[in-house]
Amino acid sequence: MQVLITNDRLDQRVAANLFVRDLARALQERGHFVFGYGSDPRQQRRLLDIDPIPVVADLGKLSVRPDILHARHHLDAMSALVARPDLPAVFQCDASARLGPLPRHPRIFRYVASTPGLAAWLEEAGIPRDRVALVPPGIDLRRFARARDIPDRPTRAAFYGDRCHPDSPMVAAAAAAMAGFGIALDLVGRDFGRIFDEPEQRLHDYDIVFASGRNAVEALACGCCVVIADATTCGEMVTTGTFEHVRAAGYAPVATEPPDTESVRTRVECYSSTDARRVAEEVRRCSDFRDFAARIEAIYREAMEAHENQQADWAEEQMAMSDYLRDISAMTKQTVRRQSRDGDIPVAAAALVADVSANLVAIQASLDRCHWWPDLQQP
Secondary structure (H helix, E strand, O other): OEEEEEOOOOOOOOHHHHHHHHHHHHHHHOOOEEEEEOOOOOOOOEOOOOOOOEEEOOHHHOOOOOOEEEEOOHHHHHHHHHHOOOOOEEEEEOHHHHHOOOOOOOOEEEEEEOOHHHHHHHHHOOOOHHHEEEOOOOEOOOOOOOOOOOOOOOOOEEEEOOOOOOOOHHHHHHHHHHHHOOOOEEEEEHHHOEOOOOHHHHHHHOOEEEEOHHHHHHHHHOOOEEEEEOOOOEEEEOOOOOHHHHHHOOOOOOOOOOOOHHHHHHHHOOOOHHHHHHHHHHHHHHOEHHHHHHHHHHHHHHHHHHHHOOOOOHHHHHHHHHHHHHHHHHHHHHHHHHHHHHOOOOHHHHHHHHHHHHHHHHHHHHHHOOOOEOOEOOO
16 A cells, blocks of 8 residues: 655644654554655655655656555645645645644545544534544554653653643643742753654653654653643543543643643652553553554545545535635735734744645646546546
8 A cells, every 4th residue: 555644844843753763663664655744845855854754745756556545634635635636635624633723635534533522523613423533542652662660759750742831721730730830841842942853762751751643652651640621621640540631632632721731740740650651551561553553554544445435526526626726815814914913024924825825836736737537537
């Protein structure tokens, strides 16, 4: 099987890129050929510079025909779908999917959700239940080969997340709570301006980690005590007593009340080095990325079979792209109005507009190119 994976960027070692690397490696070991697509011109020629995984930036020059599209991040996903009208797709839905329009296309046959909350969100958004697959996150246990013994009393703590800011409510509450214990809180993640290239090594420096999703699994596998947290919500500390509940929730916080210093402090007081070692063993038992890859491979085959049994509909696909571009247009106009009102262009907003522009150019170029369709023969 030849698998094309899209990602918004492929030149940094943040969580999304590390996921793509682990997925590509696991699929290669299962005998598949894997390559990546990202429209960002800053990406490198090879995926993450040490992996023999090719990366393409122009799908019109793709020399091989993929069998399946593993789509991540809506702009690059929709660009790839319109460039490859013969390609069935699976869309990977993580927390970032809520930040933009949800890709809807007749050739997206499966939506993969990492948490029950995301699966429910997809269904509420109108995605049929039989197209939603719940697949909890996993990690490459060969990279996270050992769990260190943390001390009986914590001395170092980190907030580990790529979509949190220093002024996020949960970050402020965690910093204040840790200050009460005399412990400074390190901030690690793309939006904090600090990235861990090798989390399997760097996380060993911390006793307590605030994280969610895949980041939480990584920290747990390293033997850290982990409080499930995102930018706005504080969940539970992962213990042997809460582990199955936290795992069932996809390592996502389920609390609904805003975080405060006292609630965070209460969770940190559950710190136990002995319990952390037991939790690390449980994580290793049930979070092997090779199991994740096997499940994903089965989902690929389901999508490919569904594609074979479905007649291509050019008008339906065009309407799906029209609806998507309408949503993108509304987002872009809202961003421009906010910039004009504020009299400034935030870096994040400018990057969004640049990414949107690059992908819209790719989509338009592909629409302008003559495609072969089962019901439309080329002259």
